[in-house]
Amino acid sequence: MYKAVDNYINTLTTTMPYTNNIRLFRKAVLIFLFCNTLLLLSYAKTLYGPLSYFLPFGNNNTLLTFLNPLENPSVATHWKFFVAAQLLSIVACWFLPYKRLFTMLVYFFTMCLYHKTLPIQNAGFNLLVIVLFLLIFMDENADAVKNPLLKTLNITVSNFAVWAARFQVIILYVTASYFKLFDETWLNGTAFYYVLYSDTYSHPWFKYLFMSSSFFIHAITWGALSFQLLFPVLVWFKQTKIPILIAGVLLHVLIIFVMGLTDFGIIMLIMYLLFYVPKFLLPKVVSSN
Amino acid sequence: MLPVFSQNNKVFAPNPPLYNQQLIVRYYNAKRGWTSWIDPGKNLLNIRYNNPFNVAATEHKVHEYVLTQIWDAHLVAEQKSTVDSLQNDYLLHDARCLMAQHYFSDMMAKETPRSLFSKLQYKIIFTYPEAFSGKTVSDIKATTTELLFPEMNFIPTHVQGRR
Numbered sequence: 001m002y003k004a005v006d007n008y009i010n011t012l013t014t015t016m017p018y019t020n021n022i023r024l025f026r027k028a029v030l031i032f033l034f035c036n037t038l039l040l041l042s043y044a045k046t047l048y049g050p051l052s053y054f055l056p057f058g059n060n061n062t063l064l065t066f067l068n069p070l071e072n073p074s075v076a077t078h079w080k081f082f083v084a085a086q087l088l089s090i091v092a093c094w095f096l097p098y099k100r101l102f103t104m105l106v107y108f109f110t111m112c113l114y115h116k117t118l119p120i121q122n123a124g125f126n127l128l129v130i131v132l133f134l135l136i137f138m139d140e141n142a143d144a145v146k147n148p149l150l151k152t153l154n155i156t157v158s159n160f161a162v163w164a165a166r167f168q169v170i171i172l173y174v175t176a177s178y179f180k181l182f183d184e185t186w187l188n189g190t191a192f193y194y195v196l197y198s199d200t201y202s203h204p205w206f207k208y209l210f211m212s213s214s215f216f217i218h219a220i221t222w223g224a225l226s227f228q229l230l231f232p233v234l235v236w237f238k239q240t241k242i243p244i245l246i247a248g249v250l251l252h253v254l255i256i257f258v259m260g261l262t263d264f265g266i267i268m269l270i271m272y273l274l275f276y277v278p279k280f281l282l283p284k285v286v287s288s289n
Numbered sequence: 290m291l292p293v294f295s296q297n298n299k300v301f302a303p304n305p306p307l308y309n310q311q312l313i314v315r316y317y318n319a320k321r322g323w324t325s326w327i328d329p330g331k332n333l334l335n336i337r338y339n340n341p342f343n344v345a346a347t348e349h350k351v352h353e354y355v356l357t358q359i360w361d362a363h364l365v366a367e368q369k370s371t372v373d374s375l376q377n378d379y380l381l382h383d384a385r386c387l388m389a390q391h392y393f394s395d396m397m398a399k400e401t402p403r404s405l406f407s408k409l410q411y412k413i414i415f416t417y418p419e420a421f422s423g424k425t426v427s428d429i430k431a432t433t434t435e436l437l438f439p440e441m442n443f444i445p446t447h448v449q450g451r452r
Contacts, residue, residue, distance in 0.1 A: 120350035
């Protein structure tokens with residue numbers, strides 16, 4: 001037992017088992033943020049500008065004020081700077097060295113835009129900004145440091161950042177499944193009926209096709225609940241990791257196209273890269289670095 | 290002392306909405322009177338149904354945000370007084386309702402820049418479906434609750450030349 005723990009600590013402090021995960025995850029996050037900001041460009045002035053409809057939070061937290069400068073109308077007049085800076089930081093982070101520095105800039109400008117639009121964000125973006133902070137500490141080239149002490153420190157910090165990010169995903173599923181166990185509609189298997197009834201979280205095609213199907217409604221409701229209960233356990237075993245991740249991909253694709261929670265679905269799919277890198281993506285990751 | 294970083298994990302576990310909600314609006318013109326009720330959210334949703342990656346999905350989130358804000362304002366107004374006129378007086382000066390006033394004024398000003406409207410009024414409609422019993426959508430019985438907000442001036446001061 002002690003030997004196993006000792007071996008594990010050695011592995012985490014001296015080896016880089018997550019290099020490919022970090023490389024691919026960083027690229028996926030950057031692509032997502034870049035496309036998301038570009039997609040919102042036509043509506044950006046309404047979202048981030050001084051005449052935005054979002055009412056101020058009025059918090060007294062200095063750090064949050066620092067990360068939410070766009071709440072100040074005089075700063076918000078320069079919203080184009082923040083949008084452009086985020087896009088440029090992403091490009092720099094992709095093409096230039098100093099990944100940590102540019103990831104910090106991406107984090108800062110993303111947080112500025114995120115905080116301004118907080119009232120319309122969902123759990124996906126909430127998770128993304130937490131993990132984006134952890135991404136600052138992840139380093140796919142942590143073992144390139146020459147100083148042995150710094151090298152060990154760098155590898156350890158990078159590996160623990162990956163574990164912390166994974167832990168966030170696990171917390172998400174544990175919390176989601178735990179609170180669902182107190183909701184009657186999830187327990188009696190009709191939660192998806194109410195989701196489909198809501199215009200906001202459904203799609204007419206699915207609504208008219210499946211809303212009267214007792215089997216479908218119960219299967220999706222209990223299937224989603226079972227998945228969220230099982231994911232935190234099954235994702236750690238080799239035999240069950242791939243099946244549970246495939247189930248997760250199906251669930252989140254369903255969330256994208258049926259519930260219309262596009263950003264949430266995509267972010268969750270990106271998070272899975274922290275657990276597994278598909279083989280078909282490996283050559284691309286290696287060749288691009 | 291407040292924590293610098295706080296994390297509310299309950300955000301990852303939203304309960305399913307037990308009702309359908311709509312925020313609709315109508316406008317008043319001195320010559321033509323009130324328009325019929327318009328449902329801007331429905332138009333945005335129709336775009337999103339066809340393409341979930343369209344910016345209309347985010348525009349709809351803003352629309353839902355306005356709905357939740359004025360719903361909150363209504364709840365506060367109800368707590369302050371049981372008299373309708375006093376509630377309306379509170380709502381006419383509440384920041385959330387004023388924001389909705391700008392939102393709907395801007396919306397119409399963008400669609401028809403030369404519109405001669407002088408007033409607007411919005412309302413929320415909640416539709417509660419019956420419990421699940423395997424019925425088709427058209428057969429599901431539902432109860433409806435409407436919340437009519439006071440008439441407000443048409444002031445498109447927030448128009449932000451997009452599109």
